[in-house]
Amino acid sequence: MTDMTGMSSLLIVLAPLWPLLLALVRPDRIGQWLLPLAVIPALWVALIPEPGTTVDLPWLLLGSRWGVDDTSQVFLLITAWLWFIAGLYSVSGTPAGAGLWRFRIFFMLTLSGNILLILAQDMAAFFLGFAAMGLASYGMIMQQRSVTVTRAGRVYLIWTVLGEVILFTGIVMVLGTTGSHYFDSVPGAELSLVAVSMVTLGLGIKLALPGLHVWLPIAHGAAPPAVSALLSGVMVKAGVFGLLRFLPAGTESVVQVAEWLVPLGLVGAFYGVAIGLLQTAPKVVLAYSTMSQLGLLTMLTGIILQQPQAEPALLFALLLYVAHHAWVKGALFIGVGVFKKTLSIWVILLLGLLALVLAGLPYTSGALAKGSLKAALPGAYSWLEIWLLLSTFATTLLMGRFLWTLFAYRAHHAATQRISLRLPEWLAWGLLLETVLFWPLLFGAQPVKWVEALPVLLGAVIALLMAWRVRVPAGDLPVLAVHGFFRLRKRVLG
Amino acid sequence: MNVMSLINQWLPLLIVFSSFFIGLVIFFLREESYHLRTFLNLLVAVGKLVLVGFLIWGVYHGQVYEIRWVIAPELELYLHADALSVLFVTLSALLWLVTTIYAIGYLENSPHRSRFFGFFSLCVSATVGLALAGNLLTFVIFYEFLTLATYPLVAHKGREEARKAARLYLAYTLGGGMVLLVGVIWLKSIVGPLTFVQGGILDTLPVDVHDELRWIFLLLIIGLGVKAALVPLHGWLPKAMVAPAPVSALLHAVAVVKAGAFGIVRVVYDMYGVEFAAELGVLLPLGIAAAITIVYGSIMALFQDGLKKRLAFSTVSQVSYIALGASILGPLATIGGIVHLVHQGIMKITLFFAAGNYAETLGIHKVSEMNGVGKRMPLTTLAFTIAALGMIGIPPVAGFISKWYLGLGAMEAGALGWVMPVLIASSLLNAAYFLPILYRAWFVPAAVDWPQEKITSGRYGETRAMLLWPPLITATIALLAGLLAAMPFSPLEWVELIAAREYR
Numbered sequence: 001m002t003d004m005t006g007m008s009s010l011l012i013v014l015a016p017l018w019p020l021l022l023a024l025v026r027p028d029r030i031g032q033w034l035l036p037l038a039v040i041p042a043l044w045v046a047l048i049p050e051p052g053t054t055v056d057l058p059w060l061l062l063g064s065r066w067g068v069d070d071t072s073q074v075f076l077l078i079t080a081w082l083w084f085i086a087g088l089y090s091v092s093g094t095p096a097g098a099g100l101w102r103f104r105i106f107f108m109l110t111l112s113g114n115i116l117l118i119l120a121q122d123m124a125a126f127f128l129g130f131a132a133m134g135l136a137s138y139g140m141i142m143q144q145r146s147v148t149v150t151r152a153g154r155v156y157l158i159w160t161v162l163g164e165v166i167l168f169t170g171i172v173m174v175l176g177t178t179g180s181h182y183f184d185s186v187p188g189a190e191l192s193l194v195a196v197s198m199v200t201l202g203l204g205i206k207l208a209l210p211g212l213h214v215w216l217p218i219a220h221g222a223a224p225p226a227v228s229a230l231l232s233g234v235m236v237k238a239g240v241f242g243l244l245r246f247l248p249a250g251t252e253s254v255v256q257v258a259e260w261l262v263p264l265g266l267v268g269a270f271y272g273v274a275i276g277l278l279q280t281a282p283k284v285v286l287a288y289s290t291m292s293q294l295g296l297l298t299m300l301t302g303i304i305l306q307q308p309q310a311e312p313a314l315l316f317a318l319l320l321y322v323a324h325h326a327w328v329k330g331a332l333f334i335g336v337g338v339f340k341k342t343l344s345i346w347v348i349l350l351l352g353l354l355a356l357v358l359a360g361l362p363y364t365s366g367a368l369a370k371g372s373l374k375a376a377l378p379g380a381y382s383w384l385e386i387w388l389l390l391s392t393f394a395t396t397l398l399m400g401r402f403l404w405t406l407f408a409y410r411a412h413h414a415a416t417q418r419i420s421l422r423l424p425e426w427l428a429w430g431l432l433l434e435t436v437l438f439w440p441l442l443f444g445a446q447p448v449k450w451v452e453a454l455p456v457l458l459g460a461v462i463a464l465l466m467a468w469r470v471r472v473p474a475g476d477l478p479v480l481a482v483h484g485f486f487r488l489r490k491r492v493l494g
Numbered sequence: 495m496n497v498m499s500l501i502n503q504w505l506p507l508l509i510v511f512s513s514f515f516i517g518l519v520i521f522f523l524r525e526e527s528y529h530l531r532t533f534l535n536l537l538v539a540v541g542k543l544v545l546v547g548f549l550i551w552g553v554y555h556g557q558v559y560e561i562r563w564v565i566a567p568e569l570e571l572y573l574h575a576d577a578l579s580v581l582f583v584t585l586s587a588l589l590w591l592v593t594t595i596y597a598i599g600y601l602e603n604s605p606h607r608s609r610f611f612g613f614f615s616l617c618v619s620a621t622v623g624l625a626l627a628g629n630l631l632t633f634v635i636f637y638e639f640l641t642l643a644t645y646p647l648v649a650h651k652g653r654e655e656a657r658k659a660a661r662l663y664l665a666y667t668l669g670g671g672m673v674l675l676v677g678v679i680w681l682k683s684i685v686g687p688l689t690f691v692q693g694g695i696l697d698t699l700p701v702d703v704h705d706e707l708r709w710i711f712l713l714l715i716i717g718l719g720v721k722a723a724l725v726p727l728h729g730w731l732p733k734a735m736v737a738p739a740p741v742s743a744l745l746h747a748v749a750v751v752k753a754g755a756f757g758i759v760r761v762v763y764d765m766y767g768v769e770f771a772a773e774l775g776v777l778l779p780l781g782i783a784a785a786i787t788i789v790y791g792s793i794m795a796l797f798q799d800g801l802k803k804r805l806a807f808s809t810v811s812q813v814s815y816i817a818l819g820a821s822i823l824g825p826l827a828t829i830g831g832i833v834h835l836v837h838q839g840i841m842k843i844t845l846f847f848a849a850g851n852y853a854e855t856l857g858i859h860k861v862s863e864m865n866g867v868g869k870r871m872p873l874t875t876l877a878f879t880i881a882a883l884g885m886i887g888i889p890p891v892a893g894f895i896s897k898w899y900l901g902l903g904a905m906e907a908g909a910l911g912w913v914m915p916v917l918i919a920s921s922l923l924n925a926a927y928f929l930p931i932l933y934r935a936w937f938v939p940a941a942v943d944w945p946q947e948k949i950t951s952g953r954y955g956e957t958r959a960m961l962l963w964p965p966l967i968t969a970t971i972a973l974l975a976g977l978l979a980a981m982p983f984s985p986l987e988w989v990e991l992i993a994a995r996e997y998r
Contacts, residue, residue, distance in 0.1 A: 058980060059978050059980050059981040060977065060978065060980065061889070061890060061976070061977065061978075061980065062895075062979055062986075063980045064980075102936075124889065127889055128889040128890050131888050132889075139936075139937075142937055145939075161886075161922065161925045161929070162922070164888075165918055165925075166918075168887070168897070168901075168921075169901070169914055169918060172898065172901035172914075173905060175902060175905075176902060176906065176910075
């Protein structure tokens, strides 16, 4: 048994470090296969050790502790699996030459940060992981060289740095109250309202709270498909994870903020759809859908944070929802990459299926996640049920728009040369599709209420009937305002 | 026992004056005796580091290293090693060794090398001397000596621009030195001997001299603030960057600027005593001056296209973190301020080494010429990147630890309301002037030709080995000082020891 614990400790330490070591290997044809292999220790840690296993690293940072608990192990599994898929997809998908080194290094740094923030049991290590992930993913976004991508990268970087500085302020304030930088000192701590707000704002940028969301559609639209999958699938979830880590649930100030998170999340859920419906690029539509789904997650987190002891059913629903969205959205983004190469009608059909899963088609992970969410809603929030139905309807509409943009893209690029997919790309997408379709079966057959499928069907029908002409730039209102300002200035200055 | 006390007396003396005598020897070496000069330089730099190793060990175990020399009644030279001096001596000795290597590589085949290395050695002697000064008078003597020893280094290139900058430097620092001296003499007339004692010595004075003490504090801070580049006394620093890269590196990391900051720390903690200074109400003005300097320096840095000039304004800003830490009452802020003395030094020296490498290798002097330099000089740029991220405060580089403790200290003292905005603004501004450089270096393709490629990349890497290794070493130290901040004998651990002794 001690051998097993020793092994677990070793792998917990190795999980974030292994990718960094692999970053040094030459990224030639064989070396590229190390991209998916970089998550192996993390996957092991996600599956094998008992929850509660921790390792103390007293010399690291300000004294560090890494380990897993129930929640973080599930997060780790979701995260590591999507990283595995994205790595596999990128084995042959990254550009040649110096771009290979760059992609490799930033991929590994981002991965390492993402794993570390999940394993971290202290605030400094969390912040290290969070910052590394946020900054290094800039290098992943900046794969192609074009004006759009450069601009997207800049917007992303500005918001990321802003988020990190605000979060840092929040952490310092939390730390001033708890007195210890280990997370086990957080529960029950009476934080000031400013501290809670700072943490929430800092993480809220990752969560794309309405108003703080500008970077998300711009960056997710410009990044390569595998990177968008990671950004939308797992990296933004660090916001949810961080809120659960830093905020002592049920204390006065946290409840005050959490009560705001519920309506704010709801606004985000519908705002994302509304703007997404006006988009013409498939990946930007998906990005707005991410904003909308993050809204629901924010709402759910807001409910969870109001009770000192998290309702197990609610936490379970949250984890189901995170897994559902991470993998479906990952599959959708990678699918867009597949589609843009092959322009195949079959791929559109598969993407259509995924779109319905995201919306909540019965027998799929969408129905499972939304069903358990609805079942777990506490009495005070039962009024949200109708909003959840509406959101399902809205998501279906948005997915209809998504498919419409795919057809438009196909018509526009009819004359383009089709590129056949490499084996790793097929393998990656195929594996993820199977994951999406079959993991809900682990939870047994779910009772199906066809009433709940109604919004999906209704949405689908309406989506078929509609074709949109209006469009709004990615980044919506703030970007529009900036454009308007420049246009005005031009006119005034002649 | 007798031998022990002899060692305890001689060790500080040896540490201070070894480079002084070697410096004098080097002056008389012929220009072409390259090997002998290099040997002497490295011998004394390594030797000093070994001696400092002994010193650390001894002070940690409570040994007392001190030597007194009474010149006249009431006038006593006094060297004494306490935890704070050991911190600064270690920083100086370590960075001096690295810079000596760098300077040897940098000045290859250039004229007046004996003169350069002679003053270079005098300069380290002065810095170590003021670090080990046991009373304010000894401190002032070495402080002035440092001014005189660095002047020829700033003017070294001999061009009109360099001579002008050096004259400006001299005017500022001599003026500051004057003010400092007036303050010290005034204080001496009230108190008598001005020995540095942890926790301060002035709190026992009667209330009716408190007003005088406030004025004296102002004089001392002005005198020290010139070297520490507190706004509006910072004018010489951005001009002085015409000096050769190793000199700039030293000026900004350990020698001159740090001497000022170190002096402020000494005056606040070991002369006035931080609790007494708070009682006098002199800390808040110091804090405000530091805050203004931090923000002003960062904003000015934003508009500089010259790489070294941008780094110079960044120094103006970053060094004031030390004064900021000293101005906040409470052990955590003390830790944040003093540890930044070390952290800023190793990060900034890395940046200047890298800037020197760009200039020496490719003729790059401006930020706008740095496009694609990461591909041509990956290791130098990697070192630059680590240090720049550290300046912004991104973990795990050392600067993160400083900001962490400064923030916590402000929280502890209830000063979060004005300190945190300064920290936030400074972090954002740092990001705004460092990240575009990193973007150019790594993400923008290079222009067809470099401004003036002097060293082609070849068998030995991207540039000369003696230029390449110093930034790599200091960048590694900067990374480790943050990553392993909780390790025994890390800068942070040592500073915690100091802070524990300051608050009794």
